Amino acid sequence: MAATNFKTENNTFRKLIGNGLTYRIPRFQRDYSWTDDEWEDLWADLMGTLQPEGESAHYMGYLVLQSSDDKTFEVIDGQQRLTTVSIIVLAVLKNLQRLIDSGNDSEANKRRMEQIRQTYVGYLDPVTLVARARLTLNRNNNSYFQDYLVPLGHLPQRGFRASEHLLRKAFEWFDRRVAEYLKKSTGTEGMRLAQFVEDMSDRLFFTMITVTDELNAYKVFETLNARGVRLSATDLLKNYLFSVLDRGRDIDHELRNLEERWEAMVGRLGAESFPDFLRAHWNSRRPFARQAELFKTIRSQVNSREAVFQLLRELEQDLDTYLALSSPEASDWPQDIKGFASTLRTFNVRQPLPLLLAARRTFDAPDFSGLMRACVVISMRFNVICSYGTAEQERTYNAVAERIARGEIKNLGSALAVMQGVYPNDAAFRAAFAEKAIRTTQSRNNRVVRFILCALEKHLSDADYSFTSDSFNIEHVLPQNPQAGWETFSDEEADALTYRLGNMTLMQAGQNKNLGNAAYEDKRAVFQQSGFAITRKLATEHAEWTPERIAAHQNWMAAQATAIWRIAQIG
Numbered sequence: 001m002a003a004t005n006f007k008t009e010n011n012t013f014r015k016l017i018g019n020g021l022t023y024r025i026p027r028f029q030r031d032y033s034w035t036d037d038e039w040e041d042l043w044a045d046l047m048g049t050l051q052p053e054g055e056s057a058h059y060m061g062y063l064v065l066q067s068s069d070d071k072t073f074e075v076i077d078g079q080q081r082l083t084t085v086s087i088i089v090l091a092v093l094k095n096l097q098r099l100i101d102s103g104n105d106s107e108a109n110k111r112r113m114e115q116i117r118q119t120y121v122g123y124l125d126p127v128t129l130v131a132r133a134r135l136t137l138n139r140n141n142n143s144y145f146q147d148y149l150v151p152l153g154h155l156p157q158r159g160f161r162a163s164e165h166l167l168r169k170a171f172e173w174f175d176r177r178v179a180e181y182l183k184k185s186t187g188t189e190g191m192r193l194a195q196f197v198e199d200m201s202d203r204l205f206f207t208m209i210t211v212t213d214e215l216n217a218y219k220v221f222e223t224l225n226a227r228g229v230r231l232s233a234t235d236l237l238k239n240y241l242f243s244v245l246d247r248g249r250d251i252d253h254e255l256r257n258l259e260e261r262w263e264a265m266v267g268r269l270g271a272e273s274f275p276d277f278l279r280a281h282w283n284s285r286r287p288f289a290r291q292a293e294l295f296k297t298i299r300s301q302v303n304s305r306e307a308v309f310q311l312l313r314e315l316e317q318d319l320d321t322y323l324a325l326s327s328p329e330a331s332d333w334p335q336d337i338k339g340f341a342s343t344l345r346t347f348n349v350r351q352p353l354p355l356l357l358a359a360r361r362t363f364d365a366p367d368f369s370g371l372m373r374a375c376v377v378i379s380m381r382f383n384v385i386c387s388y389g390t391a392e393q394e395r396t397y398n399a400v401a402e403r404i405a406r407g408e409i410k411n412l413g414s415a416l417a418v419m420q421g422v423y424p425n426d427a428a429f430r431a432a433f434a435e436k437a438i439r440t441t442q443s444r445n446n447r448v449v450r451f452i453l454c455a456l457e458k459h460l461s462d463a464d465y466s467f468t469s470d471s472f473n474i475e476h477v478l479p480q481n482p483q484a485g486w487e488t489f490s491d492e493e494a495d496a497l498t499y500r501l502g503n504m505t506l507m508q509a510g511q512n513k514n515l516g517n518a519a520y521e522d523k524r525a526v527f528q529q530s531g532f533a534i535t536r537k538l539a540t541e542h543a544e545w546t547p548e549r550i551a552a553h554q555n556w557m558a559a560q561a562t563a564i565w566r567i568a569q570i571g
Contacts, residue, residue, distance in 0.1 A: 008209050013085055014201035016063075016208065017134050018119045022072050023065075024136040025079045028242035028259070030235055031140050031163030032170075034080050039173050042084060047181075049203040050196070057203045060085075064220055065210045073210070076236060079137075084170060085204060086135050087149070089120045091174035092193050094152050095182060099190055109190040116197050121150060141167060214240055214295075234274040237295060238262055241308050254305070261312055265319055273326070276350070281318045284357035285405045288398040321360045325353060334365070340372035346447050346467075349379045351394045358401035359415070367412040374416060380565045381424040384448060386432045393422045416569045423570045426562050433558035434551075437499045440474055449474055453506050453534065456557060459564050461533035465506075475507040475515065475535070477523065477545055485519025493547055502554025506532040520545040 017023065045058045063078035075082055096113045100106045122133040137145045144164040148155050155168050178196070185192050209220055214236055241262075245254055266274055279294055289297045302311050324331035328341035344352065352375040359371050382388050400418045403409040409418070424432070440446045450467040453474065458464050465472070478486065482494055489497070497503055507515070507530060515523050527539035542549045 008207065010205055011208050012202050013060075013204045013206070014198075016206060017082075017086075018201060021070075022122075022134050022136070023075055023082065024072065025075050025083075025138045025141075026239045027139045027246070028239045028255075029075070029079060029138045031138060031161065032080065032083055032166050033163065034084055034170065035166065036169075036173060038080070039084065039170060042081075043174070043177055046088075046200060046204070050199055055203075057205055060204050060206045063206045063208050065208060066212070066214060067210055068212060070210075076211075076214070078206070081206075082135065083137065083145075083167075085200075086121070087167070087170050088174050088178070088200065089116065089197060090149055090152065091171060091178045092197050093117060093121070094171075094175050095178050096190060096193050097152055099193075105188065105190050112190055112194045116194065120197070120201065140164075144168070234266065234271055234278075237278070237298065240295075240299060241302070241311070244303060244308050245305055258308070258312065261316065265315060268319065268323065277319070277322050278315070280322060280350070280353040280357055281315055283354035283398045284318065284401045285314065287402060288395055317361070318357050321357055322353070325356060334369070337369050337372055340369070340376050343376045343451065344372075344379060346444075346451055347376075347379050347384055348444055349383050351383075351390050351397055352379070354401040355397040355404075355415075358404040362404050362407075362410065363412065370412040371415060374412075374419065374567050377565045377567050378419065378423055381429045382422055385429060385436055385561075386424050388424070396422045413569060416567065420570050423567060426566070429565070430558045430562045433501070433561050434555050436501050436554075437496075438501065439499045440476075440504070446474065449501070449504060452501065452561070453504065455564055456560055457506060457532055457534045459560050460537065463533070471509055472506050472532070473509050475505050475523075476503055477505065477520065477538070478503050478550070479517040481517060483517045485522075486517075488546060497547060497550055500550055500554060501557055502550045502552075505535045505538055506530075507535060 048054045049056065049058050060081055061078070063082065064076040065073040065078075066076050067073045093113055093116060096109050096116075100109045100113065120134065122135075133146060133150060135145075136142055140161055141163055144160060144167055147153075149167060149171055155171070157165070157168065160168075178193070181196065182189055182192060211220060242255060242258065245251055245258060269277055275291075279289070279291055282289055282294060282298070286301075298311075302308055324333055325341050325344070328338045328345065331338060331341075333341070356372065356375065359368055363371065378393075382393060383390070396419060400409060400415050403418070404415070409415050438445050438449050440449050447467065454465045454467040476498060478489060478494060478498055480498055482489060486494070505527075507527075511526055511530070515526060524539045524543075527535050530536050530539075538553060542553065
């Protein structure tokens with residue numbers, strides 16, 4: 001991103017909103033959604049800064065803003081925080097109004113109230129009582145905010161949206177908290193309320209990232225790691241699609257239709273998953289686009305009413321498939337396809353998703369099942385064992401997906417012919433497997449090793465064990481913490497060999513626990529009685545356990561694995 005397209009600075013709430021600038025929530029940004037959990041957290045943080053021995057400041061996180069003139073800013077990310085702090089200011093004004101109404105230092109409090117209002121809320125026309133606000137909310141929330149909250153009038157409760165009720169409840173919640181704060185502090189009440197606003201506005205600070213257009217905003221989202229950013233990136237795309245429809249036309253029914261369908265999709269996926277779904281969907285139908293360039297690509301191609309609704313229809317068409325691939329246990333797919341999807345999730349590989357979305361739309365059931373298995377085999381060879389870089393793999397999958405979408409590839413055989421380049425041959429796979437170490441201290445790695453060992457067991461004995469079962473564990477023959485009886489292994493050898501696949505086997509859970517760090521001769525006697533053929537074979541063929549024996553056993557495992565994870569049409 002060019003340096004001239006954005007700037008970053010830290011500002012207190014006073015500098016942010018108390019300097020004559022105005023802020024607008026984009027018309028189609030999501031509605032206000034904070035509840036008492038978030039209100040409680042913010043109030044506790046605020047109280048922590050106001051105590052005599054409290055923190056001098058509280059960091060409120062990023063605000064991503066868009067502006068072309070540095071006077072009026074659209075709030076791309078941060079509306080919930082900015083709206084809530086503004087509501088706190090209004091709650092203080094309500095408490096000042098009560099003092100005025102009761103005759104408590106009325107003239108001084110009127111001046112305080114007017115100063116706070118003009119600084120943090122905006123100018124209120126004395127004739128019409130219409131607010132010229134520093135903060136304007138979205139199309140669903142602004143009327144309630146400006147008509148009821150800002151004037152501090154009666155707050156009606158009937159006939160409003162859920163988000164408008166939340167605005168009212170937030171105001172009432174903070175109104176009570178400010179009143180409680182006032183009771184606990186000492187001094188002139190009006191002065192204390194004014195001091196509260198002054199302290200809050202100086203002690204709450206934000207990192208402001210200001211961009212010139214929504215494309216740069218999207219790039220900012222892609223580089224930030226804070227939770228919630230991905231949600232905002234999703235909202236940013238939604239706002240862009242709405243803006244395409246809203247180009248000077250009276251089409252409220254289309255806007256409502258888009259919003260309902262969009263929110264239904266986001267609701268089913270979860271907001272944080274939507275960017276991944278969007279990219280997989282886009283790359284299943286069109287030339288490959290990296291995550292960093294996706295928004296720019298969509299903007300360049302989705303620029304008409306027709307294109308917006310076509311994108312929406314296509315997203316809806318792929319949604320069920322994506323959900324089934326992400327959460328196969330909840331799908332109604334046949335058991336074999338569910339199993340393949342679960343394995344891909346265990347491997348934590350996402351590169352095949354565009355290909356699988358494309359194939360699901362076109363292939364018949366047997367060919368789709370075959371492709372799922374092929375993706376599992378390739379993932380085992382390419383990703384899990386060989387650990388190759390995924391850039392080439394991703395582009396290959398996309399090329400196949402694009403050709404499926406164009407109707408050039410219509411069946412499994414044609415797809416596999418194009419996928420040869422990401423299928424490590426037997427020699428490469430066997431060599432990599434023979435040297436592979438996987439550290440099982442990580443839960444994902446533990447599941448992967450269990451999967452591999454169960455597949456080897458099935459190949460050897462035809463016994464079908466679920467790798468997710470709690471009835472057995474991974475047994476590290478050379479223990480993870482070797483003690484007496486393992487002196488033949490140097491510290492360096494132990495470090496290098498403990499997590500080699502050849503040093504791991506399956507044991508019933510109770511037996512595994514009892515064996516612990518026992519010497520190999522003691523373990524061997526138990527291994528020979530094991531219910532697992534792979535474990536009995538290890539004990540039968542290896543009278544002792546040395547680096548050479550580990551290598552020999554792993555070589556045997558590699559030969560079996562090469563036969564298990566093979567695609568005949570490619571191999």
